[in-house]
Amino acid sequence: MKESSGHKKTDKVKIAVPLFGRRVSPHFGASSNIMLIDTIGTEIVHTATWDVGEQSATAITRCLKTLSVDIMICGGIQLTHKQWLTLQGIDVIDNQKGDAETLLAKILATGVLRRKKEGLKEDHSNIGVDTAPIRRLVNRTTN
Numbered sequence: 001m002k003e004s005s006g007h008k009k010t011d012k013v014k015i016a017v018p019l020f021g022r023r024v025s026p027h028f029g030a031s032s033n034i035m036l037i038d039t040i041g042t043e044i045v046h047t048a049t050w051d052v053g054e055q056s057a058t059a060i061t062r063c064l065k066t067l068s069v070d071i072m073i074c075g076g077i078q079l080t081h082k083q084w085l086t087l088q089g090i091d092v093i094d095n096q097k098g099d100a101e102t103l104l105a106k107i108l109a110t111g112v113l114r115r116k117k118e119g120l121k122e123d124h125s126n127i128g129v130d131t132a133p134i135r136r137l138v139n140r141t142t143n
Helices: 057-066 079-087 100-109 112-118 132-142
Strands: 012-020 033-040 043-051 071-073 091-093
Touching (some): 012 100, 057 079, 071 100, 079 091
Parallel strands (some): 012 071, 071 091
């Protein structure tokens, strides 16, 4: 099914990033704000900030599933939360730090989604971001 923009719905990826100010939160569950980003390929089509208040990390993981998040980028995360998210089909890119928008731009600039769909070889040696979860997501959406 195509949308009016000409992109297939399967091209859309929703990303969540827990925030500490403008930076990636050092630990999942310690942040009161989560940036939600909708992308198509390497293009950001919508962003929003979700005020999670004082919800527990467990409650936040459930909400991420309800919101149909595909990838979560975070600093540290408890193994139980990471495993639960992964079992729900949400890929976790953990141990990340720095400005959230800069990190997101690096991940999108890798062109992982576009290159994978075109069957081109990937080279992630210079971006400093573990993109294996993104590659797994692409494999799920293209098969």
